[in-house]
Amino acid sequence: MIRPRLALVAAIFLCCAGTLGAQTRMPDWSGQWEIVGATPNASGGMVQSLDEVLKTMQWGPPNNPGTQAIVAEFQGIIRKRLEAIRSGTDPGGASGPTCTFGFPMVMLDSPLMFEALPTPKETVLIFSGREVRHVYTDGRQHTPKDELWATPWGDSIGHWEGQTLVMDTIAVKSPFSGIPPGRIPVIAIGARLEQEVITFLSPEAQFIERIHMRDKDHLEDQMTVIDPASLTAPWHLSRTYQRVAHLHRMVYEDCEGEDRNPVVNGHYTIVPPPSHTLGSTPAPINAPAGQPTAPN
Amino acid sequence: MRRVLTYALVAIAAMLTASSAFAHNSFAMFDQSKTVTIQGTVKDFRWTNPHVFIQLLVKNEDGTEDEWSIEMTSPEHLVRVGWKPGTLKPGDKITLNIHPMHDGVKGGQYLSGIGPDGQPLIGTPTPSQGQAK
Numbered sequence: 001m002i003r004p005r006l007a008l009v010a011a012i013f014l015c016c017a018g019t020l021g022a023q024t025r026m027p028d029w030s031g032q033w034e035i036v037g038a039t040p041n042a043s044g045g046m047v048q049s050l051d052e053v054l055k056t057m058q059w060g061p062p063n064n065p066g067t068q069a070i071v072a073e074f075q076g077i078i079r080k081r082l083e084a085i086r087s088g089t090d091p092g093g094a095s096g097p098t099c100t101f102g103f104p105m106v107m108l109d110s111p112l113m114f115e116a117l118p119t120p121k122e123t124v125l126i127f128s129g130r131e132v133r134h135v136y137t138d139g140r141q142h143t144p145k146d147e148l149w150a151t152p153w154g155d156s157i158g159h160w161e162g163q164t165l166v167m168d169t170i171a172v173k174s175p176f177s178g179i180p181p182g183r184i185p186v187i188a189i190g191a192r193l194e195q196e197v198i199t200f201l202s203p204e205a206q207f208i209e210r211i212h213m214r215d216k217d218h219l220e221d222q223m224t225v226i227d228p229a230s231l232t233a234p235w236h237l238s239r240t241y242q243r244v245a246h247l248h249r250m251v252y253e254d255c256e257g258e259d260r261n262p263v264v265n266g267h268y269t270i271v272p273p274p275s276h277t278l279g280s281t282p283a284p285i286n287a288p289a290g291q292p293t294a295p296n
Numbered sequence: 297m298r299r300v301l302t303y304a305l306v307a308i309a310a311m312l313t314a315s316s317a318f319a320h321n322s323f324a325m326f327d328q329s330k331t332v333t334i335q336g337t338v339k340d341f342r343w344t345n346p347h348v349f350i351q352l353l354v355k356n357e358d359g360t361e362d363e364w365s366i367e368m369t370s371p372e373h374l375v376r377v378g379w380k381p382g383t384l385k386p387g388d389k390i391t392l393n394i395h396p397m398h399d400g401v402k403g404g405q406y407l408s409g410i411g412p413d414g415q416p417l418i419g420t421p422t423p424s425q426g427q428a429k
Binding site (some may be wrong): 032039040041042085091111112113128147170244245246247252253260261267268269270272273274275 | 324325340342344345346347349351365367368369370371372373374375376377378379397399400401403405406407408417419420
């Protein structure tokens with residue numbers, strides 16, 4: 001009689017100990033995180049200069065000659081377009097329906113915040129643009145090639161080395177159009193207008209990230225890009241994320257908002273929202289959806 | 297519908313066109329080479345996506361009044377630096393530094409400001425920090 005009880009107790013103990021053990025091995029990354037230096041100010045500008053961004057990212061892609069040529073050609077296109085914007089023949093900017101930055105930009109140079117939720121079998125990164133990265137740590141391999149296609153977030157697997165999550169991502173496709181076909185842009189953006197540098201990776205790029213909590217208020221991501229088709233050597237990058245100081249919940253970017261900057265006579269202008277907005281007079285519940293409203 | 301991101305990304309947005317996260321509100325309509333200061337009374341603080349607006353009533357020298365539309369960044373960005381939907385209220389008398397519109401429309405891009413209590417609005421750089429933009 002005692003033996004079955006002991007067996008039951010032992011089974012429960014082992015089960016709970018296993019579960020608790022797995023849980024306690026998981027670091028506590030709760031809270032909201034933002035990239036140090038890529039945080040926006042109230043006017044929408046970034047807070048770090050390009051020099052600071054390049055330094056903190058450890059920017060220095062070892063581009064091969066083919067990539068150098070692609071970047072140079074692209075920069076020429078950029079210069080022409082910027083000249084057209086300055087001369088007024090191009091309104092500048094563009095519209096798009098998504099908050100998608102895609103990988104690796106969500107990790108490297110996005111003004112959006114994120115939450116990181118580690119569990120034994122999977123770590124999920126949820127960004128305020130509603131992008132999600134799933135990093136499977138259950139021992140699986142990458143998705144077989146015949147079942148795999150490229151997406152803006154790629155195919156990620158990982159494993160834990162102590163409190164460090166090692167992530168391996170392949171099959172990345174840029175969400176951006178207007179770039180060299182098939183290429184993955186990596187961009188560093190500084191605080192002042194037109195302060196950016198860019199390079200391009202090939203579709204075969206592989207990304208190894210080591211992310212860990214540096215201290216209670218900082219996560220650090222050490223990224224290595226392996227891409228023999230575009231780089232002469234692995235490219236090591238780094239980004240640090242800090243706790244969002246004034247917020248203790250996720251607030252999403254609402255990319256479905258109405259257009260406040262229409263193009264009129266070939267130039268952008270502003271159309272302020274009606275006063276029936278959050279923080280102002282509430283909108284009537286039965287307001288017809290999608291009906292344009294003139295500013296008050 | 298436009299994207300929400302920042303004018304700091306304008307040049308990139310110029311390269312990466314439709315369906316891009318960087319393809320956002322242009323901010324090209326603001327004259328980045330000019331900064332003007334306006335004083336007035338808040339008519340409305342429109343806490344809305346994709347961008348927040350301050351509607352400011354500004355008195356002219358002849359006694360007439362114009363309504364200016366001052367565009368800020370998104371609510372998601374503003375709450376991260378401490379702004380709230382009630383940070384400004386109708387009737388508040390404030391001073392704003394803005395990049396004005398190219399086309400002469402009474403509006404501009406928010407840069408910094410002085411609140412109704414005479415203190416810098418949240419996120420306004422101190423002189424030692426310079427203008428973070």
